[in-house]
Amino acid sequence: MAQRFALILDPADAAEERADFSGTFTVVDAGAPALSVSELSTQRGDGVFESIGVIDAHAQEVVPHLERLANSARICDLPAPNLEQWRQAVAVAAAECPAGEWVIKLILSRGVEHGPTPTAWVTAAPASDFSEVRMAGVSVVTLDRGYPLDVAERAPWLLLGAKTLSYAVNMAALREAHRRGADDAIFLSSDGYVLEAPTASLILRFGDRFVTPAPSGGILQGTTQLSVYEYLEGRGFEAGYEQVPASRIAEADAAWLVSSVRLAAPITAVDGRLLSVDHALTTDLNQYLLSPRD
Numbered sequence: 001m002a003q004r005f006a007l008i009l010d011p012a013d014a015a016e017e018r019a020d021f022s023g024t025f026t027v028v029d030a031g032a033p034a035l036s037v038s039e040l041s042t043q044r045g046d047g048v049f050e051s052i053g054v055i056d057a058h059a060q061e062v063v064p065h066l067e068r069l070a071n072s073a074r075i076c077d078l079p080a081p082n083l084e085q086w087r088q089a090v091a092v093a094a095a096e097c098p099a100g101e102w103v104i105k106l107i108l109s110r111g112v113e114h115g116p117t118p119t120a121w122v123t124a125a126p127a128s129d130f131s132e133v134r135m136a137g138v139s140v141v142t143l144d145r146g147y148p149l150d151v152a153e154r155a156p157w158l159l160l161g162a163k164t165l166s167y168a169v170n171m172a173a174l175r176e177a178h179r180r181g182a183d184d185a186i187f188l189s190s191d192g193y194v195l196e197a198p199t200a201s202l203i204l205r206f207g208d209r210f211v212t213p214a215p216s217g218g219i220l221q222g223t224t225q226l227s228v229y230e231y232l233e234g235r236g237f238e239a240g241y242e243q244v245p246a247s248r249i250a251e252a253d254a255a256w257l258v259s260s261v262r263l264a265a266p267i268t269a270v271d272g273r274l275l276s277v278d279h280a281l282t283t284d285l286n287q288y289l290l291s292p293r294d
């Protein structure tokens, strides 16, 4: 198998209910030209996506990712994806992934300009090696997101809460963090509350209580955060959603950035102030996140 590959999903079949969608996928070499230059995903970032971690050919948490894809499509007024068609495409892609860590991306674009249907495709590629960062952790800086906490309700056209293809701002925030000598960033609302990282959710530990910002504040609900909460609750910890003022980060006993492919990265410093790292729990979290999860 090629190192990377993609499956294009036929949108004409997307509305159908059927048991076998295998005839609706076209396998293409991910290095070969496949998209039209009129694609609105490339022209305007007009579409939604998901990144799914794959470990030894097992795609992690497929249903939560598909549900979030459907929610992102709804927020963006895109046609509802046929989740069974996507589920089968992910299964085909995962079965082709060799041992080790891979990443499967699902992309649903508004399609070509003036075209009748969305464009949909799935890619598979080797994941970066995050084994070191899962132990050594990341330093972060806080960056102003420029919006108050209640912006998602007041301005739904900002599409906050959807995982859209418009990630240029998120990538710019990472570059700004690097310019400031940090590895990653935590966005703050303009009224001073903690939101999320550009590509990860934030979980803070205060004693035996774990806290993450409430998803109503215009952040993406992370599938990894949900999975980590299930694990923590299984171990008898309390895990909840709160509005967290930025000043509380420094009071945390430990904190992590969690996401589907990097998994749990402990935070070592915030704006130059050291934060203690819970090495034992970090190891447990990553062991759990690396185990097969559905």
Ligand code: PLP
Pocket (backbone or CB within 6 Å): 051, 196, 197, 198, 199, 200, 201, 220, 221, 222, 223, 224, 225, 258, 259, 260, 261
């Ligand atoms: N928040 C943002 C902005 C993200 O881009 C991501 C993942 O890419 C996350 C949170 C974490 O989501 P998940 O755990 O589903 O990967």
